[in-house]
Amino acid sequence: MAIVQICEKEKCFGCSLCHDLCPVGAISIETIGGFYYPVIDKEKCVSCGKCQKFCPANNEENIEKSKNETPDIAYAAWSKDDKRHFESASGGIATELSKAFIERGGFVVGVWFNPETYVVEHKICETIDELEACAKSKYVQSSKTGIWSKIKEKIKEKPCLFIGVPCEVFAFKTLCTTLDQTKIKPFYCVDILCRGGSSPHIFNEHIRKINNGKHIKNISFRGGEYDGSLVLYGKDDKIIYNFNALYDPYYICFEKHSIFRKNCFSCMFAGSKRISDLTIGDFWGLDEQVLKTIKINGRSLFFINSENGNTLVNIIKDKINITERPVEEAIKGNFTLNCPTEKPKEYDELWNKAEKEGFYGAFKLVYHFNWQRKQILIKLWNILKCIFPPIVPIRRFVIKLFKGNK
Ligand SMILES: Cc1cc2nc3c(=O)[nH]c(=O)nc-3n(C[C@H](O)[C@H](O)[C@H](O)COP(=O)(O)OP(=O)(O)OC[C@H]3O[C@@H](n4cnc5c(N)ncnc54)[C@H](O)[C@@H]3O)c2cc1C
Structure with missing residues (x-):
């Protein structure tokens, strides 16, 4: 009889070791609910038990040891x-x-x-x-x-x-x-x-949406000039997208631990x-x-x-x-x-809504943040900067004044 389950789904880390250890190639790794999980082809499985035996999630005792x-x-x-x-x-x-x-x-x-x-x-x-x-x-x-x-x-x-x-x-x-x-x-x-x-599926969908159809050569979240921003680099390292962790929906959700x-x-x-x-x-x-x-x-x-x-x-x-x-x-x-990350209170709501509304719809409903509008505003700001460069120091001055008065 073919093996039905390698480990309890809730315990699976998505490490894919089972896929590589299977001697007959009966295991494929698929994205289910946004994350990697193994799927067994019952026709190919020879029930050798290798996948279950070496599955890290089935070896809690060894983890402790x-x-x-x-x-x-x-x-x-x-x-x-x-x-x-x-x-x-x-x-x-x-x-x-x-x-x-x-x-x-x-x-x-x-x-x-x-x-x-x-x-x-x-x-x-x-x-x-x-x-x-x-x-x-x-x-x-x-x-x-x-x-x-x-x-x-x-x-x-x-x-x-x-x-x-x-x-x-x-x-x-x-x-x-x-x-x-x-x-x-x-x-x-x-x-x-x-x-x-964080969810590889949401990330993949996100970058395919924000790249404006351009080829993505590399990505960055940390380090360099744009530390703390999600940056997509295209041909000749040209920046295709650059949104900081306060505005990019994926980065926001990473920081809030909700994906x-x-x-x-x-x-x-x-x-x-x-x-x-x-x-x-x-x-x-x-x-x-x-x-x-x-x-x-x-x-x-x-x-x-x-x-x-x-x-x-x-x-x-x-x-x-x-x-x-x-x-x-x-x-x-x-x-x-000290301890594992605490599950955020909005976690279930976000994932439940994402099933019906998709990630962006759920994000907007849960965090009340209109990312599309923010994108338009940022584009307008960039145009304004080109037409009237002194707007940048003026804005800085106003912010300083405002903060100083607080
Ligand atoms: C998903 C994730 C969560 C993190 N959470 C924390 C945290 O809560 N607290 C904390 O102190 N640090 C955290 N870090 C680690 C931190 O961001 C730095 O990666 C770490 O301090 C190493 O810095 P560095 O300058 O030595 O790395 P660099 O010299 O810049 O090299 C980066 C290294 O990270 C590895 N790496 C990059 N992305 C991944 C990935 N997705 N999975 C596995 N390895 C990867 C690369 O292979 C490389 O070896 C996290 C990293 C990741 C990837």
């Missing part, structure tokens, strides 16, 4: 290379590490925006050039279909550095347990602090006991005195969780500024180091 103790120290860090620092999500630690790892003969698995398919996905990088596309956070749950099979082959040739959010790191570690340890090279894993994975995968609200990886060798995040709540010494906005937080984590830090020691901080400071400033 693979957690390290809370570290004694936290580190604030940022790249010494100002350009790198500026062009990164926070301190550029993930990219510095990836570069150093490749320079030492390894390969890195990171997340990029695929300009052919418009899908945010994990990919293998073997050159420094390939790494560039992985820099900066993409606030979308990545697609991992097929990546595990590629890692399985490549890891026989070269050491592997896997970077992803914690549930992805756990899937990677599970994959490694299925491999013949005598035939693979050393592997290391870095978890990126994560408050939740997260449902099980992110009961994330088993939240907390200060981490499952990877090295944990990287934003150092929110960093001491003011230390902050004053950082000239570029953004600083990373990292935890060393294992001996392998130490090895990783050692290879970038001369490339980054590092300051030891009390671990309590890091935990206090970053809620994912």
